[in-house]
Amino acid sequence: MTAGGMARISVIDSHTGGEPTRVITGGFPALSGASTAERRADLAARFSRLRRAVVDEPRGSEAMVAALLVPPDEPGSLTGVIYFDRTGVIGMCGHGTIGLVETFRHLGRIGPGDYRIDTAVGRVEAAAAPDGAVTVRNVPSRRLEAGVSIDVEGLGGVVGDIAYGGNTFFLVNSPAVDLDQPVEVLLSVAKRILAALRQAGFGADHVELYGPPTRPGAHSRNFVLCPSGTYDRSPCGTGTSAKLACLAADGELAPGEEWVQESITGSLFTARYSWYDEEREMVVPFISGRAQVVAEGDLLFPPDFLVT
Numbered sequence: 001m002t003a004g005g006m007a008r009i010s011v012i013d014s015h016t017g018g019e020p021t022r023v024i025t026g027g028f029p030a031l032s033g034a035s036t037a038e039r040r041a042d043l044a045a046r047f048s049r050l051r052r053a054v055v056d057e058p059r060g061s062e063a064m065v066a067a068l069l070v071p072p073d074e075p076g077s078l079t080g081v082i083y084f085d086r087t088g089v090i091g092m093c094g095h096g097t098i099g100l101v102e103t104f105r106h107l108g109r110i111g112p113g114d115y116r117i118d119t120a121v122g123r124v125e126a127a128a129a130p131d132g133a134v135t136v137r138n139v140p141s142r143r144l145e146a147g148v149s150i151d152v153e154g155l156g157g158v159v160g161d162i163a164y165g166g167n168t169f170f171l172v173n174s175p176a177v178d179l180d181q182p183v184e185v186l187l188s189v190a191k192r193i194l195a196a197l198r199q200a201g202f203g204a205d206h207v208e209l210y211g212p213p214t215r216p217g218a219h220s221r222n223f224v225l226c227p228s229g230t231y232d233r234s235p236c237g238t239g240t241s242a243k244l245a246c247l248a249a250d251g252e253l254a255p256g257e258e259w260v261q262e263s264i265t266g267s268l269f270t271a272r273y274s275w276y277d278e279e280r281e282m283v284v285p286f287i288s289g290r291a292q293v294v295a296e297g298d299l300l301f302p303p304d305f306l307v308t
């Protein structure tokens with residue numbers, strides 16, 4: 001508690017390719033459950049006001065993703081982590097895992113090396129390189145449905161693939177949508193696509209529009225609508241994983257071949273995959289990027305925010 005009777009939650013903020021991550025290092029109420037998945041369910045059920053207050057204005061921003069540290073599921077893991085944004089808990093978060101590793105490095109808790117991290121949707125691994133790059137070995141990813149056609153208000157027929165990369169994405173090639181339009185227009189288009197998808201009974205929680213890159217060396221540029229209602233400033237680690245799964249299923253990218261994904265802001269992730277189960281077209285994605293710590297401090301809340 002502060003002298004003024006406010007409760008404190010300690011955080012370290014970073015950004016990965018422009019997308020913010022807020023690692024919660026202390027002060028958050030204890031969650032019940034014996035695993036990261038169970039604790040995530042408790043967080044989702046009991047703390048909606050506090051979750052939103054941690055990430056959204058006035059203490060954060062619409063793009064902020066929080067990484068709440070919880071005990072690991074397995075001995076030997078660096079930590080457990082639950083990701084959430086201003087609207088709810090999310091499964092895995094690629095940019096967030098890169099930010100988390102950079103935050104641990106900033107705190108002096110790790111050096112270069114390989115680390116296991118338990119997320120609510122499974123264990124991931126992170127390799128922290130001496131030069132500051134972080135490579136995340138994501139959860140097994142795969143295309144769930146190819147060539148899904150939906151009718152979108154103001155756009156007509158839109159065709160895309162549904163794929164899982166730790167979160168579930170509807171990936172649309174951008175000839176249907178010009179990626180050079182202002183982000184406000186892309187947001188409106190992506191939201192209409194998501195609404196049409198839900199209306200048609202499909203379960204994706206993110207929309208990923210992709211098209212030709214603008215940066216030398218990149219293979220593709222994307223615009224990713226997140227469940228928070230804003231867009232990912234980074235190339236989206238789980239979205240890039242979903243993209244790799246589609247490329248692998250279509251035979252357009254070989255295992256180990258490099259894929260450079262550009263975001264709508266111009267930031268880059270370098271990616272590759274190995275097969276997890278070739279017959280079922282499941283891949284293990286590897287996503288590399290860099291994060292920078294930008295702030296550390298305490299957020300202050302009226303004490304009743306911490307009570308459910």
Ligand code: PYC
Nearest residue numbers: 093094095236237238
């Ligand atoms: O990098 O996986 C990601 C991500 C998900 C939501 C925002 N970023």
